[in-house]
Amino acid sequence: MPPIDTKIVLLAISATLNAAFILKLGFNFFFVRIGDSNETNLDITGGDKMYGLLNFKILKDTTAAKGVKKKLERNRKIIEDLGIGKISRWFNKHSNVLDPDGKINSGFPGLDELLGNDLDSSQLITLLGPASSGKTTLLLDVTRQNAIRNKRPVMYFSMGTKSSTLIDRLISAEAFVDAIKIKRNDINEEDELARVRESLNALSNAPIFIDDLLHLSSEMAVQRIRDFYKIAGKCVVLIDGLDLMGGSKTITSNLQGLRKLSIELNLPIIVSITSSGKLSFRHRVHVEDIPDAIGRISDIVLMIQEGEDELPIRQVSVLKNREGRCGYVELYHDTKRVSFQSIERA
16 A cells, blocks of 8 residues: 555445554554554654544444433544555445446525526535635535435545544534534433434435545645545535635635536535625625635635524625526524524524
C-alpha cells in the first residue's frame, strides 16, 4: 500500500467489531489495527498525512437505552486507518447499495424546483450566509439527502467543525432527536431509541466521507477530490468554510480552481462562505450585492438569511442561477435537531 497522504474520515457502519489501539495527539488521531500492521504506514510525526476511517459499530438490536448509548459511544471511539486502497475495497463491498443514476438534489422541493430538480452536472454552487445562520446545517442536510436517499457518494470538507461534532449532528438530524441528547448519550424514551437505531442503520451503507483536516489548502483538496473521484465516480463535493481554507491563495483563486475541477470531472461542487457587510442576516440581498468574484465564477449563488416572520424561519435565496430560476424558499430551522425542514413538514 502506498504511503497514506490524506486524512479522510469515512462514516460507515460495520456489523463486526474491530479491535484498535488509539492514540490521540494534538488534533490528529493515530492508530493501528490488530492484524493489519502490514498495511499501515504509521508516521506519528506527520499526523496531517493520516486517513481516519470511523466505523459505526452495531451491537445486537435491543430496545434498552444502554445498548443505544453504547453504540453512540463506540461511534466516537473506534477508528481505523484508511488509505486509497481501503476506500476502493469499501466501494467494491458496498457497490450494491449505490445508485449511479440517482439524482443529486437538495431534498427541499421548493429549492429543487428553482435549481432545476437535479444538480447532476458540472456546477459550482456557492452558499453565502452570516455566521451561525445555518450553512453547515444545510450542507449536512444535502449530505444526508444524497448519500442516504439518492445513494450517491458524498465528500465533505469541513474547515471549522471537527468530524466528531458533524457525526453527532448527522445522527441527530436523521433520527430527529435533540442533538444535546445525542452528545450526552442521554436517550431514554423508547420512540427516540427506535429512531436512533433506524438512523444508525440508514447511515450503515451511506457513502459519506468527511475530511476535517485543519489548514487544508486548495491544492490538497483538489488532489483528494481527484483521488476520490477515480474510485467513487460521480459524487457530490461539499466544502464547508472555503474562506477558512489554508494556503496562500485567495477566495477568488480557490473558486476558480474548483470551477475548473467541476468542469473537468463533471461534478457538482458546493462551497459555503461566511458573508459580512451588505450580506448581513437581515439586510435584503440582491444580485448586485454579491461580491464580483463570487458572482462571476459561481454557476449558482445561494444566500441564507432571516425569514420575514420569526427567528426559526430562514430564507434561502437563489441570487444567481445560470441554468434555472432565481427566487427564494422559506425553511424551518430546527436548532434542536440541527436540520432544516420544509415549512409544510415543520
